Amino acid sequence: xxxxxxxNCTSVAFGKNATADGSVLMAHxxxxxxxxxPCRHLTYHPGATYPPGTELKLKSETMxxxxxxxxxxxxxxxxxxxxxxxxxxxxxxxxxxGNTIYxxxxxxxxxxxxxxxxMQLVLERCKTAREGVNLIAQLQDNYGxxxxxxxxxxxxxxxxDPNEVWAIECASRHWAAKKCPDDGAFFYANEMLLESDYDMxxxxxxxxxxxxxxxxxxxxPFSFKDAYGERLGQEWNVDRMKQMDILLSPKIGTxxxxxxxxxxxxxxxENAPPHAFNPGGYRGDAGHYLICNSxxxxxxxxxxxxxPPVDIGCVMWCCMSSPCENVFQPIWAGAKGNTPxxxxxxxxxxxxxxxxxxxxxxxxMVDRDYENRIKLVRDxxxxxxxxxxxxxxxxxxxxxxxxQNGQKDEAVKLLTDLQNICLHGNYLMALNLLGRRI
Numbered sequence: 001x002x003x004x005x006x007x008n009c010t011s012v013a014f015g016k017n018a019t020a021d022g023s024v025l026m027a028h029x030x031x032x033x034x035x036x037x038p039c040r041h042l043t044y045h046p047g048a049t050y051p052p053g054t055e056l057k058l059k060s061e062t063m064x065x066x067x068x069x070x071x072x073x074x075x076x077x078x079x080x081x082x083x084x085x086x087x088x089x090x091x092x093x094x095x096x097x098g099n100t101i102y103x104x105x106x107x108x109x110x111x112x113x114x115x116x117x118x119m120q121l122v123l124e125r126c127k128t129a130r131e132g133v134n135l136i137a138q139l140q141d142n143y144g145x146x147x148x149x150x151x152x153x154x155x156x157x158x159x160x161d162p163n164e165v166w167a168i169e170c171a172s173r174h175w176a177a178k179k180c181p182d183d184g185a186f187f188y189a190n191e192m193l194l195e196s197d198y199d200m201x202x203x204x205x206x207x208x209x210x211x212x213x214x215x216x217x218x219x220x221p222f223s224f225k226d227a228y229g230e231r232l233g234q235e236w237n238v239d240r241m242k243q244m245d246i247l248l249s250p251k252i253g254t255x256x257x258x259x260x261x262x263x264x265x266x267x268x269x270e271n272a273p274p275h276a277f278n279p280g281g282y283r284g285d286a287g288h289y290l291i292c293n294s295x296x297x298x299x300x301x302x303x304x305x306x307x308p309p310v311d312i313g314c315v316m317w318c319c320m321s322s323p324c325e326n327v328f329q330p331i332w333a334g335a336k337g338n339t340p341x342x343x344x345x346x347x348x349x350x351x352x353x354x355x356x357x358x359x360x361x362x363x364x365m366v367d368r369d370y371e372n373r374i375k376l377v378r379d380x381x382x383x384x385x386x387x388x389x390x391x392x393x394x395x396x397x398x399x400x401x402x403x404q405n406g407q408k409d410e411a412v413k414l415l416t417d418l419q420n421i422c423l424h425g426n427y428l429m430a431l432n433l434l435g436r437r438i
Contacts, residue, residue, distance in 0.1 A: 008031040008032075008190065008236070008293065008295060009029060009030055009031050009097075009098070009099040009100065009189075009190060010028070010029045010031075010099070010188070010189060010240055010244070010263075010264070010291050011026070011027065011028045011029075011097055011098075011099050011158050011186075011188040012025075012026070012027050012028075012185065012186065012187050012188070012260060012263065013025065013026040013027075013158050013160060013165040013167075013185060013186045014026075014165075014180075014184075014185045014252070015164070015180045015181055015182035015183055015184055015185070016162075016182050016306070017182040017183040017253075018181075018182070018183050018184055018185055018252045018253055018255060019253075019254070019255045019256070020255060020256050021256075021305065022305070022306075023162070023303055023304055023305040023306075023313075024160050024161065024162055024163065024164065024165050024302075024304040025255055025256075025257065025260055025301070025302065025303060025304070026095055026097065026158055026160045026260075026300075026302040027260035027264055027299075027300065027301045027302070028087055028097035028264075028299065028300050029264050029291060029292065029296050029299050029323070030077075030086050030087065030097075030296070030297045030298050030299070030300075031293065031295045031296050031297060032295055032297055038348070038360075039346040039347055039348065039354060039356050039357060040076065040086070040297055040320060040356045041075070041076040041083060041343060041344050041345075041346070041356070042073070042075055042318060042320070042331075042343040042344070042355070042356075042423070043073065043074055043075075043076050043083070043338075043339065043343070043344055044071070044073050044335075044336075044337060044338050045072050045073070045074065045085075045124075046071050046336075047068060047070050047071040047091070048068070048069050049067060050065045050066070050067060050068070050069075052067070058113055058117050059113075059114055059117065060110070060111050060112055060114075060146065061111060061112065061113055061143055066124075066125055069124040069125065070090045070092060070123070070124055070125070070126075070127075071090065071091045071336065072088050072089060072091065072123040072124065073088055073089055073090075073316060073331045073333075073335070074086070074087065074088025074089075074119075074120075074123060075087055075298045075300070075318065077297070084114070084116030084117060084119070084120055085116060085119045085120050085123060086116065086119070086297075087119065087298075087300055088119070088123050088316070089302060089314060089316040089331065089333050090123045090124070090126070090333065091311075091333055091334060092126070092127040092128070092161070092310060093161050093162050093304050093310040093314030093333045094122065094123065094126050094127065094128065094129060094131075094132055094159065094160070095159070095160045095161070095304065095314075095316065096119050096132060096157060096158070096159050096160075097157070097158050097300065098115060098119065098155050098156060098157045098158070099156045099188050099189070099190050100115075100147075100154065100155055100156075100190055101154035101155060101169065101190055101191060101192050102153070102154060102190075102192075102229065102230040102231040102232075103153045103154035103171040103172070103192070103228050103229060103230055104153075104171075104212070104214060104227075104228055104229070104230050105153055105171035105172045105173060105174060105228060106153065106172065107147065107153045108144045108145070108146050108172050108173075111143065111144065112143055112144040112145055113139055113143045113144070113145060113146065114145075114146055114147070115145065115146075115147060115155050118136055118139060118145065118155075118157070119157075121139070122136065122157075122159060126159075128161050128163075129159040129160050129161040129163075129164050129165060130164070130166065132157075132159040132166070133159055133166045133168050133177050133200070136157060136159075136168050136170065136175070137168065137175055137177065137200065137202075140170055140173060140175045140202070141173075141203075144173045145171075145173075146172075153171060153172050154169065154170060154171045154172075154192070154228075155169075155170050156168070156169045156188055156192070156193075157170070158186065160302060161304060162304040162305055162306035162310065162313065162314060163306055164179060164180070165179075165180045166179050166180065167180065167186050167188070167193070169192050169193070169194050169224065171228050173202070174201075174202040174205055174208060174228060175202050175205075176198040176200070176201040176202070176205065176224045177194075177198060177199060177200045177201070178197065178198045178199050179199055183252070183253070184252065185248065185252055185255075187241060187244040187245060187248065189236075189238075189240040189241050189244075190236075191229070191231075191232060191233075191234070191241075192224065192225040192228065192229040192232070194224045194225055195223040195224060195226070196221045196222055196223050196224070198224060201224065205222075205224065206222050206227075209222070209227040209228065214228065215227045236289040237289075239268070239289040240289055240290075240291055243266060243268055243291060244263065244291070247262070247263050247266060248260075248263060257301050257303045257317060260301045261301055261317070261323065261328055263291060264291065264292060264299045264301070264319075264323045265292050265323045265324040266290070266291045266292055267290050267291075267292055267324065268289065268290045292323060292324045293322070294322065294363070294367065296321065296322040296323065297321065298318065298319060298320055298321065298356075299318070299319040299322075299323040299328070300316055300319070301317040301328065302314075302315070302316050302317075303315045303316075303317065308396070308400060309334070310333055310334060311332065311333060311334020311335075311399075311403075311408075311411070311412055311415070312332065312334065312396050312399050312400060312403065312411065312415065313333075314332070314333035315330050315331065315332055315333070315392070316330075316331040317329065317330055317331070318330075318331055319359075320355055320356045320359040321356065321359040321362070321363050324378075325362055325367075325377055325378070325381075326359045326363065326381060326430075327381040327384050327385050327388075327426050327429075328385055328388075329388060329419070329422045329423055329426055330388060330392050330418075330419050332412075332415045332416070332419060334412050334415065335412065335415050335416040335419055336412055336413075336416055337416040337420060339419075339420065339423055340355070340420055340423050340424045340427065342355040342427045343355045343356075343423060343427075352431065352434070355423070355426075355427040355430070358427055358430040358431055358434065359426075359430050361430070361434055362377060362430050362434060365433070365434060377433060380429065380433065381429075384425075384426065384429060388422055391418060391422075392418070395414055395415055396415070398411075398414060399411035399412075399414050399415055402414065
């Protein structure tokens, strides 16, 4: 019998007054224990226009298509027979990621919109994080949400833009949302967090909970988490939440992109053994569940700045496969060009023509002899990542000069060319580390 997948995802977000440079920051590890289709594609989706009356056909629903969709970059996963975004950033600097959660609400018996379709619609249709929350709320109310795995009946989406970040926790039908305080942060494992302090929610949220016997009006304040949540306080979530608090709470007010990268690479304690050899794949020898683990499919850190133009100021730093043994690379919101071919090929079986499979192969190679291989691999990627940060800062300055001189297309091309050079160069470096030539 097929083992059910555990999505061990970790997400964090910081408001604009909680960071060192006044940006909104968000980060995510996308994990999956037993996916049939592990390969990721880092894809550019151009915007498009549609005539009146066009219909959008989804897996189980059909709705009216909007007159124009926005361009976006996303890490695409393979679900329900199609590629769909797992997380991404659009041309307006709106970014989205999500963590599966357990809820009491029964899954839909028919119809509904998939998690991946929710993400796609937000990236295609929303200019702000608040618009993204409103869209998901509307979809919840009108259609409801469906999942590819029966163990999960809930999803937390974090949606950010250069000015604010929101969390919206969704069961199959009901939902609650909260804006992250500008001077605060959200730390999410795979568990509901919103209690009574949400900012928006389903109209019948409390009434439905009372009807189902999940809340007693005479028993105290209503808590969304306590009423709708299930399997709360599990050790594999609690451990990661504690580690996020230890590593990032002291950073509130000074958080940086590299702080969030360090979190996504964290093994839970000093001198951790190679994560692939931890019992169960998640738990370390010292009894901790790991933020970075052998099931991490991809990682992102979003750096969303409001003071430069969105095209220049909003960046998704993307890492294919486990970040502790690979490199983050920049994707600008305003870039307009397909990623190199190797980032758009690959399916279920290892294939070194695929950038994702190449980086995954580096992870597997290191884990087979972690003690003797990790230093070379880590030093190689650290040098490349440091060079990318330096080049990115230089190119952004040049792009701003071009932008201010009215040469916007040239500014965008400058950044697009750099990101694709970084992507292709890192793919070649992964092959070099593997000792292979394609």
